[in-house]
Amino acid sequence: MKKFRQILNTPFPWIIGALLVLMVAFPFMTASGTQSVDTNEGLKLLNEHKATQAAIVDQDHRVDLTLKEEYNQDGRDKGKKISFYYSDFRGPDIVKAVNNAGLSSFTDKPPRNSFFSTLLGYLLPMLLIGLFFWFFLIRPQRGQNSPFSFGKSRAKKFTAEMPQVKFDDVAGADEAVEEVAEIKDFLQNPDRYKHFGARIPRGVLLYGPPGTGKTLLARAVAGEAGVAFYSISGSDFVEMFVGVGASRVRDLFETAKKDPAAIIFIDEIDAVGRSRGVGIGGGNDEREQTLNQLLVEMDGFSGESNVILIAATNRPDVLDPALLRPGRFDRQIRVDAPSLEGREQILKVHAKDKPLAKDVDLRAVAKKTPGFTGADLANVLNEAALMAAREHRPAITDDVLDESIDRVMAGPQKKSTVMRELERKITAYHEGGHALVAASLNNTAPVTKITILPRGRALGYTMVVPDDNKNSMTRNELLDQLAYAMGGRVAEEIVFHDPTTGASNDIQKATQTARSMVTQYGMSARLGMVQLGGEASDPFLHQQGGGQRDYSDEVAAIIDEEVRGLIDNAHAEAYSILMENRDVLDELALTLLERETLGQKELAEIFAKLRKHPEREVWLTNESRPVSSIPPVVTPKERAEAAAAGEPDPDLVAPQDQIAQAHLPSGFDQSDGDLPNPTQNPGEQPLPGGGETGTPYER
Ligand SMILES: Nc1ncnc2c1ncn2[C@@H]1O[C@H](COP(=O)(O)OP(=O)(O)OP(=O)(O)O)[C@@H](O)[C@H]1O
Numbered sequence: 001m002k003k004f005r006q007i008l009n010t011p012f013p014w015i016i017g018a019l020l021v022l023m024v025a026f027p028f029m030t031a032s033g034t035q036s037v038d039t040n041e042g043l044k045l046l047n048e049h050k051a052t053q054a055a056i057v058d059q060d061h062r063v064d065l066t067l068k069e070e071y072n073q074d075g076r077d078k079g080k081k082i083s084f085y086y087s088d089f090r091g092p093d094i095v096k097a098v099n100n101a102g103l104s105s106f107t108d109k110p111p112r113n114s115f116f117s118t119l120l121g122y123l124l125p126m127l128l129i130g131l132f133f134w135f136f137l138i139r140p141q142r143g144q145n146s147p148f149s150f151g152k153s154r155a156k157k158f159t160a161e162m163p164q165v166k167f168d169d170v171a172g173a174d175e176a177v178e179e180v181a182e183i184k185d186f187l188q189n190p191d192r193y194k195h196f197g198a199r200i201p202r203g204v205l206l207y208g209p210p211g212t213g214k215t216l217l218a219r220a221v222a223g224e225a226g227v228a229f230y231s232i233s234g235s236d237f238v239e240m241f242v243g244v245g246a247s248r249v250r251d252l253f254e255t256a257k258k259d260p261a262a263i264i265f266i267d268e269i270d271a272v273g274r275s276r277g278v279g280i281g282g283g284n285d286e287r288e289q290t291l292n293q294l295l296v297e298m299d300g301f302s303g304e305s306n307v308i309l310i311a312a313t314n315r316p317d318v319l320d321p322a323l324l325r326p327g328r329f330d331r332q333i334r335v336d337a338p339s340l341e342g343r344e345q346i347l348k349v350h351a352k353d354k355p356l357a358k359d360v361d362l363r364a365v366a367k368k369t370p371g372f373t374g375a376d377l378a379n380v381l382n383e384a385a386l387m388a389a390r391e392h393r394p395a396i397t398d399d400v401l402d403e404s405i406d407r408v409m410a411g412p413q414k415k416s417t418v419m420r421e422l423e424r425k426i427t428a429y430h431e432g433g434h435a436l437v438a439a440s441l442n443n444t445a446p447v448t449k450i451t452i453l454p455r456g457r458a459l460g461y462t463m464v465v466p467d468d469n470k471n472s473m474t475r476n477e478l479l480d481q482l483a484y485a486m487g488g489r490v491a492e493e494i495v496f497h498d499p500t501t502g503a504s505n506d507i508q509k510a511t512q513t514a515r516s517m518v519t520q521y522g523m524s525a526r527l528g529m530v531q532l533g534g535e536a537s538d539p540f541l542h543q544q545g546g547g548q549r550d551y552s553d554e555v556a557a558i559i560d561e562e563v564r565g566l567i568d569n570a571h572a573e574a575y576s577i578l579m580e581n582r583d584v585l586d587e588l589a590l591t592l593l594e595r596e597t598l599g600q601k602e603l604a605e606i607f608a609k610l611r612k613h614p615e616r617e618v619w620l621t622n623e624s625r626p627v628s629s630i631p632p633v634v635t636p637k638e639r640a641e642a643a644a645a646g647e648p649d650p651d652l653v654a655p656q657d658q659i660a661q662a663h664l665p666s667g668f669d670q671s672d673g674d675l676p677n678p679t680q681n682p683g684e685q686p687l688p689g690g691g692e693t694g695t696p697y698e699r
C-alpha cells in the first residue's frame with residue numbers, strides 16, 4: 001500500500017497537467033484532421049457534387065465531408081476532409097442537401113471517435129474536480145503527503161540541529177535542570193534503563209511564563225546528551241487545510257525516528273493541544289486531528305526508538321487532559337521566573353563575554369529587577385552593551401545598566417517628548433501621589449524609584465519592589481495596592497482640581513485587582529468564599545474576572561457593587577493620606593521636578609516627615625464568628641531572631657488585646673487592629689495588579 005502511494009505521489013501532478021491540456025484542446029480535436037468551413041461554403045460544395053462522402057453528426061450539428069479534390073479556399077489548402085456546422089433551424093435543409101448530393105456512402109451515424117470524445121467531454125471536468133477534492137481534502141485527511149507538498153512543505157525544516165548549549169548556560173533554574181538531567185541520562189544510556197524494565201518517559205512538558213528559558217532548557221538537554229534536536233512551534237501545525245497539521249506531525253516523527261536518538265521540541269503546544277471540543281464555534285477539526293495524530297505518534301513510540309518529546313507552554317491549564325496521561329506528557333516541569341539568586345546567576349551567564357566596569361555589582365542589578373525573566377535579563381545586558389558601544393565607553397557601567405533596566409521595563413527614553421511645564425508638574429504630583437500613599441501605608445514594600453522622565457508610553461512611573469520571596473498576598477496588601485494605585489489621580493484632583501487622562505493605566509490595574517479580590521479570592525464579606533466566573537479556559541473568552549459567567553444577574557450586580565466599594569474606599573484612603581501630607585507632597589513634587597528621578601535613599605529623606613496611615617480594622621469573611629484570641633505559635637527561628645536582635649522573647653509579649661474586637665463591623669477607613677489577617681492563599685494564580693509584581697504604576 002505504501003509503495004502504491006509513493007508511485008502515485010510523484011507522477012500525479014503530471015497527470016493532472018496532461019488532463020488539463022486535453023480538456024483545453026478537446027474542442028479543436030473533435031473531427032481529427034479536418035478543417036471546418038462556413039455553412040454556406042459546405043452546402044455549395046455538396047450542391048456542386050464535389051464530395052464523395054458525407055456524414056451528418058446530428059448531436060454536434062456538424063457535417064463531415066470527404067472531397068474529391070483538395071479544397072482550396074482563398075489560396076489556403078484545406079485538404080480533402082472538411083466539415084461544417086449548421087444551426088438548428090437549418091437541419092432539414094442540410095438533410096435535403098446531403099440526400100440530393102447522391103453520394104456513394106451516406107451516413108448520419110456519429111463518426112468513429114465521436115462516442116469517445118463525448119464521453120471524454122463529460123468525464124474530464126468531473127474527473128478533474130474529483131481529483132482536486134481528493135488531493136486537497138481527502139488525501140491529506142487520511143494523512144498522506146500531498147503531491148503539492150502542503151504536508152511536507154515544512155518537512156525541509158525538520159532538519160536536526162546539534163545544539164552546543166549546556167546545562168551551565170541555563171542559570172537560576174536548578175530544579176528544572178535537575179529534572180531534565182534525568183532525560184539526558186536515559187538518552188545516553190537507554191540500555192541501562194531497559195535492563196531495569198523502566199518505562200522511559202515519552203514526553204516532558206515544560207510550563208511557565210514566557211522568556212523563562214524553556215526553549216533553552218530543551219536545547220541544553222539535547223546539547224548535553226549529544227542528540228539531534230528538532231524544533232517546531234505548535235502554531236506551525238495549525239494550517240488552513242484540514243489534515244495538513246496531522247501529516248506534518250507524522251512527518252516530523254518519521255524524520256526524528258531515523259536518528260539514533262533525538263529530542264523533538266514543540267513550543268507553544270497549547271496551539272494544538274488545547275482541550276478538544278472547546279473554543280469558539282465548537283471545535284476545530286484541523287487542530288483536533290493534529291492533536292489526535294500527536295497522541296497516536298506518542299502511543300506508537302516503540303521501545304526501540306529513542307525519541308523524546310519536550311513541549312513548552314505558558315498555559316498548561318488549557319491542555320487536553322489526554323495529553324497529560326501516563327505515557328504521554330507525564331513529566332511536567334515548572335519553569336518559573338527566577339528568584340533573586342537566579343537572576344544574579346543569569347546575569348553572570350550573559351555578562352560572561354561583556355566587559356563590565358569593576359564596580360558593577362550584578363547582585364545589585366538583580367535586586368533592581370524583580371519579576372524579570374531570563375529573556376528580560378539577557379535583554380538588559382544586551383541593551384547595556386549596545387549603549388556602551390554606541391557611546392564609546394571602555395566598559396559597561398552602573399548608570400548604563402540602570403538605563404537599560406528602565407528601557408527593558410518601560411521602553412526607551414523619549415528625549416524628543418517635550419513636556420510643557422504644567423504637564424511635567426502634573427506628572428510630578430501624580431507620581432508623587434503614588435509614592436506618598438505607598439509610603440504611608442503599612443503593608444507595602446518601600447518605594448524604590450520614582451521618575452518623571454517619559455519612557456515608552458508612560459510619562460513617568462513609581463516603582464515598588466516587593467520582597468523577593470513572596471508567593472501570596474494578604475488582603476491588606478491588596479488594599480494597599482488599590483490605595484496607592486489611586487494615589488496619582490487623587491493628587492491631581494487635590495492639587496489641580498482637574499484630573500487628566502494619565503490615570504487610565506492605574507484604574508485598569510486597580511479594577512482588575514478589586515475584581516479578583518471579589519470573585520476569586522473570597523475577600524468580599526457579602527459574596528463570601530465563592531469562586532465566581534470560574535477560571536478562563538480560553539483566552540478569547542477571557543474577559544475580566546475569568547471565563548464563563550456561572551452566576552445570576554443579582555450576583556453580577558453585587559460583584560459590581562463590591563468592586564466599586566473597594567475602589568471607592570481605596571480612593572478615600574488615598575485622599576485622606578494626601579490631604580494630611582500635603583506639605584510632604586509639595587516637597588516631593590518640587591524635588592522630582594528638579595532631579596527627575598529619585599532613588600530609595602532620597603525618597604527616605606523626604607518621607608521622614610510623613611505621617612503614617614493607621615492600620616486597617618480586622619476583617620473576617622463571616623463577622624458573626626469570632627476569632628480565637630490565641631496568637632500563632634512562635635517558631636524557634638523567630639525566637640532566635642528576637643534574641644539576636646536583643647528583643648524580649650515573643651512569648652512573653654502580651655497577646656494583642658484587639659483580638660476581641662475582631663468581629664466588629666468591617667470597614668477600611670476605620671483604624672485600629674493590627675492583627676495579621678487570615679491570609680487567603682491565592683495559590684498558583686498569578687497575582688494581579690502592578691506594583692507588587694514589579695511592574696510600575698505609570699502615568
Ligand atoms: N535561565 C536562563 N539562563 C540563561 N539565559 C536565559 C534563561 N532563561 C532565558 N534566558 C535567555 O532568554 C532567551 C529566551 O529564552 P527562551 O526562548 O528559552 O524562553 P522560553 O521560556 O522558551 O520563552 P517562550 O515561552 O516565549 O518560548 C534565551 O535565549 C536566553 O538567552
Ligand SMILES: [Zn+2]
Pocket residue numbers: 430434488489502503506697698699
Ligand atoms: Zn499613575
